[in-house]
Structures are given as structure tokens and as C-alpha cells.
Amino acid sequence: MLNIVGNKKIWFTISIILVGIAVISVATFGFKESAELKGGALWEFKVSGQNLSVADVQNELVTNLHIEDAQVSADAGNQSFLVIFGSITEPVHQQYITELQQVWPSFQELSFQSISPSVGANLRNNSIIAILLVLVGISLYIAFAFRKASRPISSWKYGWITLLTLFHDVAIPAGMLALLGHFANVQIDSDIIVALLVVMGFSVHDTIVVFDRIRENLLNHRGKVPFATIINDSVNQTLARSINTSLTLILVLLALYFVGPADLKYFVLTLLVGVTTGIYSSIFIASPALVVTSKNESV
Numbered sequence: 001m002l003n004i005v006g007n008k009k010i011w012f013t014i015s016i017i018l019v020g021i022a023v024i025s026v027a028t029f030g031f032k033e034s035a036e037l038k039g040g041a042l043w044e045f046k047v048s049g050q051n052l053s054v055a056d057v058q059n060e061l062v063t064n065l066h067i068e069d070a071q072v073s074a075d076a077g078n079q080s081f082l083v084i085f086g087s088i089t090e091p092v093h094q095q096y097i098t099e100l101q102q103v104w105p106s107f108q109e110l111s112f113q114s115i116s117p118s119v120g121a122n123l124r125n126n127s128i129i130a131i132l133l134v135l136v137g138i139s140l141y142i143a144f145a146f147r148k149a150s151r152p153i154s155s156w157k158y159g160w161i162t163l164l165t166l167f168h169d170v171a172i173p174a175g176m177l178a179l180l181g182h183f184a185n186v187q188i189d190s191d192i193i194v195a196l197l198v199v200m201g202f203s204v205h206d207t208i209v210v211f212d213r214i215r216e217n218l219l220n221h222r223g224k225v226p227f228a229t230i231i232n233d234s235v236n237q238t239l240a241r242s243i244n245t246s247l248t249l250i251l252v253l254l255a256l257y258f259v260g261p262a263d264l265k266y267f268v269l270t271l272l273v274g275v276t277t278g279i280y281s282s283i284f285i286a287s288p289a290l291v292v293t294s295k296n297e298s299v
Helices: 008-029 054-063 090-103 116-144 155-184 188-219 227-259 263-292
Strands: 040-047 073-075 080-085 107-115
Touching: 008 080, 008 188, 008 263, 040 090, 054 073, 054 227, 073 116, 090 107, 107 155, 116 188, 155 188, 155 263, 227 263
Parallel strands: none
Antiparallel strands: 040 080, 040 107, 073 080
């Protein structure tokens, strides 16, 4: 049996270091927002039979169309390209099509979407509101669900500790995205926000499984067993289930990351990092934190 509670200082130190790096990264670099969030144009097209590279397309857009802020990406075979740049009017859009058709006769537009800054700001604000509502809702639900396990700690502390683990599980992938945005030009879009919300849902699910076993053992052994022992036993009883359930998801995400669509790469990576930290926090952070917040050692 693992002495998870007894080694809580080790687990807390690891988390503090990781979260600290993540917070510093976000504060220092911030996030590189996509056109979807800050406003701009998303233009997808393909050029057949030209064997173009991303650099070729980038050079053409900057040199001839004077799109200085163009960010170009391509699918695995360089068959289609996605260009993100500032908002333009429809006449300018049509002019760009004409000019590129003259350079590349096989040019074919696949999609074009122009998002105004106000729409992007709306989406960004709604995303923040959604995350805050999720946090409040989860906290209230857990406090209510664990009201019968209010000794030796208040049921509200279960909710606060769950929020702490959620912050832990979201902060680490968020810090990774800030670093990737700075060094690899990875942008935050609605898919990434969805991934962070999924991470929150997975994290709280895993934490509730452990907390529920703690609640059962508290009701069965109240006044007979030290609180720290109940916590440690409960975590060990759910350890295999937590790891096995999470491992199946991690294997699927790994497969998607390496062989899945290129445009979902960072969505999957965010899920992969978030799910992994969620496993860690549910086992090594949430439960030992209950012991730290308890006022006495027995129930």
C-alpha cells in the first residue's frame, strides 16, 4: 500500500514547481490568440501540381499581396494551406483571389471567414464566463454532495479543494500553451478552450471518485480510525481504477496526437497534458489536502 498521505510534501512540492512555471509563463508571455478570438481572416485554399511549401506561400503573400501578418500552415501533404491574417473587406478578398490565380493557375479557394474584433472579443468573454460558471457550479455541487461527510472538515472544503485541483489541472496545460505560443507560434482558439473545459470535467470526475470512497469510509469508520488513515486507504482502494480508466484515454489521445489530423494536434496535446495532471492531482493533491485542512487526526 502506498503511503500517499505520508509523502504529501513531495507531491505538493512537485505541483508547486509545475504550477509556478505555468503561472510565470502565462504572466510573462501571455497567450497568442487566433483570429477567431481577436478578429481577423481565416483563408483556406489549395494549389494543385505546384509542390509548394509553407515558406513559398508565406513569401508570396508577403511579397506580392503585402499581407505582412500572414501566418501559414499546411496539411500533412502540403495539399491545402490555412492562412490567418487581419480582417479585410470582401473586395480586397476577391482581389487577392485574382492575383493568386494569376500566380498559381490551379489555385482553388476552399473557405474564407472574416471575423470582426468585436465578435472575437465576444467569444473570448463568453469563454471566460463559461469557465467561471463551471468552477462555481462544481464547487456548489461538491459542497452539497458531501454534506454528510462534514467531519472532521466542513463539506465546503471538499469544494474548495476540488477548485484547487481544477486550477492545478488547467494551469499546467495553460502554461504549456503560453510557452508554445511564444516559441512555436501556437495560437489559442475555441478548440483549445473546449479542451480546457474537457480537462476540468475529467479532473473533477476523477477527484469525486476518490472523495466518494473517502465519504463511504468516513461513514463506516467514524470515531474508530484516524482521518489520515481513512484518506490513505481510500486513495489506495481507488488507485487501480483511476489509473486504468485514465490510461485508456491517454492511449487514445497519444494515437490521435501522432496520427490524427494536423489541425487537432494542439487540441489533443492540451487534453493529453490536462488528463495526465488530472490523474496526478486526484491522487496526490486532492486527498492529502483534506488531511492538511483537517483540524484533528481522528474522526
